[in-house]
Amino acid sequence: GAGVSQSPRYKVAKRGQDVALRCDPISGHVSLFWYQQALGQGPEFLTYFQNEAQLDKSGLPSDRFFAERPEGSVSTLKIQRTQQEDSAVYLCASSGAYEQYFGPGTRLTVT
């Protein structure tokens, strides 16, 4: 079956631009997670949804980061006024019974 998909796969933004990253979870999965992965590091948790409710956003690094999941399926991670330190791979995951299924990630490069 279809897995988690993310778009775009690659995004180059000039410093100060806003970006929007999309995640399509596995159909029927209630929980959805966003992670940020810097080069050479493990993924770090950003935020978590259960259906449309954002239950935990403790990992969002600043108020420039905003995530939504208005209808409980597709989610968007928005970064306003991008900075160079935002350059990373952004991973989305949706959860099954005991495991998380990850998408391929969006590689964001801020120049």
Place this chain on the structure above:
Amino acid sequence: DAKTTQPNSMESNEEEPVHLPCNHSTISGTDYIHWYRQLPSQGPEYVIHGLTSNVNNRMASLAIAEDRKSSTLILHRATLRDAAVYYCILSGRSGNTPLVFGKGTRLSVIA
């Protein structure tokens, strides 16, 4: 968050068994031991998880020490496609909890 300790890197010959160790001396009674791996340019993928007893699935085996302070992921016959970063993570039973990744172990497989 509970922490795990893994070697930075390991190397294996193709078609030989690989034992990837993980120390988790501060594990709590309700923590499950999860393993994920991340192939190059992909998102992490679930490998296996367990609580107390050793576990086997089609990908790997998980051996858990009697005191639960350490565990070992066993790949019975390494292939070139097993070259990846392997993460040992302590988490709840279900997939509905944010995962806390460390740096993992980078496994290289030599033909």
